[in-house]
Amino acid sequence: xxxxxxxxxxxxxxxxxxxxxxxxxxxxxxxxxxxxxxxxxxxxxxxxxxxxxxxxxxxxxxxxxxxxxxxxxxxxxxxxxxxxxxxxxxxxxxxxxxxxxxxxxxxxxxxxxxxxxxxxxxxxxxxxxxxxxxxxxxxxxxxxxxxxxxxxxxxxxxxxxxxxxxxxxxxxxxxxxxxxxxxxxxxxxxxxxxxxxxxxxxxxxxxxxxxxxxxxxxxxxxxxxxxxxxxxxxxxxxxxxxxxxxxxxxxxxxxxxxxxxxxxxxxxxxxxxxxxxxxxxxxxxxxxxxxxxxxxxxxxxxxxxxxxxxxxxxxxxxxxxxxxxxxxxxxxxxxxxxxxxxxxxxxxxxxxxxxxxxxxxxxxxxxxxxxxxxxxxxxxxxxxxxxxxxxxxxxxxxxxxxxxxxxxxxxxxxxxxxxxxxxxxxxxxxxxxxxxxxxxxxxxxxx
Amino acid sequence: xxxxxxxxxxxxxxxxxxxxxxxxxxxxxxxxxxxxxxxxxxxxxxxxxxxxxxxxxxxxxxxxxxxxxxxxxxxxxxxxxxxxxxxxxxxxxxxxxxxxxxxxxxxxxxxxxxxxxxxxxxxxxxxxxxxxxxxxxxxxxxxxxxxxxxxxxxxxxxxxxxxxxxxxxxxxxxxxxxxxxxxxxxxxxxxxxxxxxxxxxxxxxxxxxxxxxxxxxxxxxxxxxxxxxxxxxxxxxxxxxxxxxxxxxxxxxxxxxxxxxxxxxxxxxxxxxxxxxxxxxxxxxxxxxxxxxxxxxxxxxxxxxxxxxxxxxxxxxxxxxxxxx
Numbered sequence: 001x002x003x004x005x006x007x008x009x010x011x012x013x014x015x016x017x018x019x020x021x022x023x024x025x026x027x028x029x030x031x032x033x034x035x036x037x038x039x040x041x042x043x044x045x046x047x048x049x050x051x052x053x054x055x056x057x058x059x060x061x062x063x064x065x066x067x068x069x070x071x072x073x074x075x076x077x078x079x080x081x082x083x084x085x086x087x088x089x090x091x092x093x094x095x096x097x098x099x100x101x102x103x104x105x106x107x108x109x110x111x112x113x114x115x116x117x118x119x120x121x122x123x124x125x126x127x128x129x130x131x132x133x134x135x136x137x138x139x140x141x142x143x144x145x146x147x148x149x150x151x152x153x154x155x156x157x158x159x160x161x162x163x164x165x166x167x168x169x170x171x172x173x174x175x176x177x178x179x180x181x182x183x184x185x186x187x188x189x190x191x192x193x194x195x196x197x198x199x200x201x202x203x204x205x206x207x208x209x210x211x212x213x214x215x216x217x218x219x220x221x222x223x224x225x226x227x228x229x230x231x232x233x234x235x236x237x238x239x240x241x242x243x244x245x246x247x248x249x250x251x252x253x254x255x256x257x258x259x260x261x262x263x264x265x266x267x268x269x270x271x272x273x274x275x276x277x278x279x280x281x282x283x284x285x286x287x288x289x290x291x292x293x294x295x296x297x298x299x300x301x302x303x304x305x306x307x308x309x310x311x312x313x314x315x316x317x318x319x320x321x322x323x324x325x326x327x328x329x330x331x332x333x334x335x336x337x338x339x340x341x342x343x344x345x346x347x348x349x350x351x352x353x354x355x356x357x358x359x360x361x362x363x364x365x366x367x368x369x370x371x372x373x374x375x376x377x378x379x380x381x382x383x384x385x386x387x388x389x390x391x392x393x394x395x396x397x398x399x400x401x402x403x404x405x406x407x408x409x410x411x412x413x414x415x416x417x418x419x420x421x422x423x424x425x426x427x428x429x430x431x432x433x434x435x436x437x438x439x440x441x442x443x444x445x446x447x
Numbered sequence: 448x449x450x451x452x453x454x455x456x457x458x459x460x461x462x463x464x465x466x467x468x469x470x471x472x473x474x475x476x477x478x479x480x481x482x483x484x485x486x487x488x489x490x491x492x493x494x495x496x497x498x499x500x501x502x503x504x505x506x507x508x509x510x511x512x513x514x515x516x517x518x519x520x521x522x523x524x525x526x527x528x529x530x531x532x533x534x535x536x537x538x539x540x541x542x543x544x545x546x547x548x549x550x551x552x553x554x555x556x557x558x559x560x561x562x563x564x565x566x567x568x569x570x571x572x573x574x575x576x577x578x579x580x581x582x583x584x585x586x587x588x589x590x591x592x593x594x595x596x597x598x599x600x601x602x603x604x605x606x607x608x609x610x611x612x613x614x615x616x617x618x619x620x621x622x623x624x625x626x627x628x629x630x631x632x633x634x635x636x637x638x639x640x641x642x643x644x645x646x647x648x649x650x651x652x653x654x655x656x657x658x659x660x661x662x663x664x665x666x667x668x669x670x671x672x673x674x675x676x677x678x679x680x681x682x683x684x685x686x687x688x689x690x691x692x693x694x695x696x697x698x699x700x701x702x703x704x705x706x707x708x709x710x711x712x713x714x715x716x717x718x719x720x721x722x723x724x725x726x727x728x729x730x731x732x733x734x735x736x737x738x739x740x741x742x743x744x745x746x747x748x749x750x751x752x753x754x755x756x757x758x759x760x761x762x763x764x765x766x767x768x769x770x771x772x
Binding site for chain 2: 145171176177179181182183184185186187188189190191192193194195212213216217221222223224225226227228229230261262264284285286
């Protein structure tokens with residue numbers, strides 16, 4: 001007889017840990033393939049976990065109710081008469097360079113800006129922050145409603161809208177058919193009639209189906225009507241690469257939307273910014289594209305204490321002041337930038353890190369002031385390299401503060417390829433820490 | 448306006464239809480003079496549709512349509528001076544000269560455009576109806592589209608949601624027989640557009656759109672259905688446009704004889720005129736009405752021509768509603 005183990009499974013592309021909500025088995029039980037052996041709680045949902053082959057349970061290694069069990073941790077041991085494992089080992093998900101926790105310890109965050117630390121309050125995740133922002137604004141204004149695929153009864157495909165149906169009812173938290181073009185147009189009409197829709201795209205990849213309504217209707221009608229008809233709509237959802245969901249589900253559309261007059265475009269990094277900026281977005285009388293990131297929903301690097309209630313658009317956040325190089329980023333790019341900052345400072349390079357937070361309107365003043373101080377700049381983002389936000393910033397910096405530059409600006413972006421599926425290729429397709437390090441060394445003439 | 452039990456105001460219908468026709472004739476003339484640029488889609492021949500439907504609006508009801516929108520605006524009560532000024536790109540236009548023929552709106556008259564993308568107005572119209580239902584009022588959204596738009600996917604996305612959520616929207620399909628240059632037979636696998644809602648459990652009727660009285664009565668049935676909370680309704684209006692798709696269309700896809708025959712036998716204004724005379728209105732009084740309308744339109748044209756172009760600073764206005772931030 002071989003002793004085998006059951007491991008904490010990865011039940012979604014981005015799951016890194018889970019909890020045992022309930023055991024359905026006890027030591028000594030004979031289990032058949034297909035039997036439900038436990039309920040696993042992830043940050044998205046509670047999922048029934050089935051045995052994949054017949055076996056006998058030897059011991060439960062993790063108690064019921066335990067949370068934050070890392071994927072691939074043994075949760076039960078068993079005796080089996082075959083050498084088949086009950087649950088095949090899942091791929092180790094921790095393959096990205098992960099120094100962000102260290103980063104948080106090393107970087108003093110500027111309290112003047114949004115990442116304010118109120119140490120008495122607990123850290124909240126980006127997911128909770130977004131839900132709280134929606135709930136608070138729905139309590140405040142009954143014309144605000146949420147619609148999208150699986151936002152109500154399913155509690156959100158990414159669990160963002162958890163509890164909202166229960167609190168606000170089906171008239172204000174509305175499950176739609178899978179029909180992005182149609183429901184985006186419908187929401188725009190509701191906005192013209194004075195309501196304030198929040199439309200969730202399950203991911204922004206699916207917003208492509210609705211692009212005509214977003215650009216031709218939401219963004220342009222105020223102008224075309226000579227200022228009569230505004231469109232107070234928030235279009236939100238995860239944007240950018242998740243984890244191994246490949247080309248059609250991994251793309252950062254930030255520069256596309258940011259190029260359109262009439263739209264406002266926000267892509268926050270921290271939970272505090274997500275909340276403050278989403279509340280501002282919901283109150284804004286204009287159409288706002290609010291770009292979230294699936295990886296950041298529960299990522300500790302983005303979790304934060306709550307700061308300002310409302311954060312105005314068009315104000316970048318200088319996360320860290322420094323004197324040698326300005327790093328400019330937004331969204332999940334800030335996570336990479338924070339990691340690169342730690343490594344650079346170990347080598348004695350002083351980094352000033354700017355989180356743009358808002359891409360339209362863009363805070364040029366903060367960018368230019370920083371360049372005047374550091375004279376060097378690297379931009380970091382996950383979108384395609386052609387027509388990236390970094391490209392635009394490089395041009396703007398050249399036009400406005402050329403004489404202050406001591407080196408060409410370098411844009412670190414995703415690669416000029418559709419997102420591949422294989423893990424190693426996916427990592428290579430996104431900006432890597434190594435690439436950012438090289439860029440920092442280049443602009444400081446170290447290589 | 449009254450219920451179908453009350454006597455339909457035929458003379459009012461006549462005045463509105465004539466106002467639209469004379470307006471469109473003048474617009475065509477100004478286009479030829481180079482006073483109107485870009486695309487300009489005339490509504491001549493279809494006047495009975497929008498006049499009959501709009502007569503059933505109650506305060507708060509909304510109207511939304513495509514780019515063939517001049518008639519809808521006038522039917523909703525918008526000022527001919529403002530519409531003509533917009534066509535000529537002047538600051539006195541409804542959109543301050545920034546929208547043009549295809550993009551005009553009036554919040555005051557509950558006219559929600561004026562949309563340049565074929566079928567894009569249809570989900571928006573359902574959204575207006577959604578707002579009515581959300582607020583719990585009895586208002587109806589009259590959402591117009593053409594036979595060409597009827598083949599767009601978003602129409603069926605909208606039908607599904609409108610029926611699923613029982614939205615108070617009357618879908619008015621203005622079937623003028625040609626989607627630009629393509630006849631309905633050449634573009635639609637099933638030409639009965641009124642039955643396109645069957646799969647979504649939306650009732651539909653085929654209506655002689657050239658007969659304003661039939662249009663009016665069908666609109667009463669459709670809007671009553673919506674106001675009672677029974678969900679959407681489809682009215683297919685069989686109609687005909689006399690002019691090309693837009694001003695630059697030579698209309699070689701149909702014969703002169705075909706157009707002539709419709710004009711002679713089905714013209715909505717002439718047919719109504721005959722009814723009015725039969726009912727006791729004198730031809731003389733109807734001629735006087737026409738003269739008055741011609742004067743109104745001539746003044747609108749002059750007003751548009753005399754108005755100033757928008758200031759250059761207008762270029763950067765109305766991109767955003769200005770907020771405190």
